[in-house]
Amino acid sequence: MSSPSEDPPAEAPTFDPYPPALASCRLCPRLVEYRERVAREKRRAYRDAQYWGAPVPGFGDSDAKLVLVGLAPGAHGSNRTGRMFTGDASGGFLYPALHRAGLASQPEATARHDGLTLTGVWITAAMRCVPPGNRPERDELVDCRRWLAHDLDGLGSARVALAIGKIGHEAALAVWRSRGLRTTLAAHPFAHGAVHELGGLPGGQASGALTLIDSYHVSFQNTNTGRLTPAMFDDVLGKAKALAGL
Numbered sequence: 020m021s022s023p024s025e026d027p028p029a030e031a032p033t034f035d036p037y038p039p040a041l042a043s044c045r046l047c048p049r050l051v052e053y054r055e056r057v058a059r060e061k062r063r064a065y066r067d068a069q070y071w072g073a074p075v076p077g078f079g080d081s082d083a084k085l086v087l088v089g090l091a092p093g094a095h096g097s098n099r100t101g102r103m104f105t106g107d108a109s110g111g112f113l114y115p116a117l118h119r120a121g122l123a124s125q126p127e128a129t130a131r132h133d134g135l136t137l138t139g140v141w142i143t144a145a146m147r148c149v150p151p152g153n154r155p156e157r158d159e160l161v162d163c164r165r166w167l168a169h170d171l172d173g174l175g176s177a178r179v180a181l182a183i184g185k186i187g188h189e190a191a192l193a194v195w196r197s198r199g200l201r202t203t204l205a206a207h208p209f210a211h212g213a214v215h216e217l218g219g220l221p222g223g224q225a226s227g228a229l230t231l232i233d234s235y236h237v238s239f240q241n242t243n244t245g246r247l248t249p250a251m252f253d254d255v256l257g258k259a260k261a262l263a264g265l
Contacts, residue, residue, distance in 0.1 A: 071101030184236030
């Protein structure tokens with residue numbers, strides 16, 4: 020029993036998916052200009068909508084064992100709705116798959132307050148602002164990596180990441196390497212369906228080994244051409260789910 024003079028044990032910090040520094044981030048002038056211009060000009064179909072037009076936070080279960088790492092918000096999807104993969108064709112492919120896997124409460128993702136919840140899963144991205152033409156510049160990826168690190172560091176139960184696209188794959192590896200993981204991109208090249216057993220972080224920074232799994236991106240370009248089919252994604256998601264113990 021603790022004596023009255025002893026300090027009480029410190030409580031674990033609460034994970035904040037949208038800290039003020041992220042909400043107000045203006046590190047990348049090109050991205051700030053573009054996200055805000057898109058939010059002003061809008062797409063005709065959404066001319067009456069109030070666009071988010073700001074950095075987009077991660078979304079999901081804060082006790083997630085599985086983290087999905089995408090590329091960036093869509094111009095008229097997440098940049099409009101303010102939630103990852105919500106309101107565009109990519110989300111129209113992703114969320115039904117999560118629902119089929121028992122990880123999402125519903126297959127539709129239309130708005131931040133549409134009732135959708137995730138179980139055991141967190142969705143984040145390599146970038147939090149929409150890049151023109153979906154083509155981020157290298158310095159923008161480096162600058163934005165701090166926010167992916169924020170999510171990966173804050174999700175204490177997560178040991179498995181599913182990279183949705185090559186940029187997500189490279190971003191997750193870069194964060195873990197910055198935390199002391201001894202590996203290289205050359206040792207773990209991106210390939211759809213690949214499972215990369217990465218070992219653990221040194222110095223007790225996290226318990227358990229890390230696993231990275233790859234999928235082609237769920238973009239309309241990939242899903243419309245058949246490069247990525249629902250069955251292909253279900254297979255990869257099933258592997259990730261099993262390895263995460265979900």
